[in-house]
Amino acid sequence: MTMCLLIDEDGRPRQYLEQMLSGLGLETSLTSGTDDAVRFCNDNSPDVVMVSARASGGAPKEFVKRLRLTARGKPPVVFLFADTPDTEMFGQTILEGAADVLMMPFDRDLLHFKLRQAGIAV
Template identity: 45%
Template sequence: MTKCLLVDEDQEERQVLSQLLGQYGFDMSESASAEAALKLCRANSPDIVVTADRIGSMSAGEFVKRVRRAANGRKPVVLVYTEKANTDEIGSAIIEGAAEFLLKPFDRDLLEFKLKQVGLL
């Protein structure tokens, strides 16, 4: 089963994404903070990490870099989502290894397309 970690400070956002991703049969876990998410990455080695573009004071680029280090040699697919397209943030996250960026509001068809693109469906 594909293990998925959702990372967002906003519980409602996590709930929306959890419902969307849960439709694909992923084994879901959630975190409201970057530090807790990194602990989960070390302990559970998720296959996919879906995160907001900023978790607390940590940017998406920094978070992706730390996920890569915490994943015990595995390279989970990291999808980053945002409300506004910030080219600096997007560029930084992609350089650090993010697979894709999604814009909110979430579109089920686009999410499914992105999951297929990165080989998870």
């Protein structure tokens, strides 16, 4: 089964996303911050990491850079943004190695498409 690490502090949107991921056949593990996420990636090697811009632990591009330097397996990262960030932030996260960026709200079909773009067979 494909494992997804979901990093988000906000309970309600996190639960909704967890349900969508489960419906696509992904096993989901949760952390609330990027520090825990890096440790989780080193211990468990998830297939994909989805991280909310609201997650504690620093700027999106810094998280991707840190994950690329330290995490075992180097899973693709999809960033979730609820508010429209500036285009520079989008570009920086992609340049640091994020697979994609996804704006909330989104539906199951768009999530499925973005996961496939990131190389996840769902």
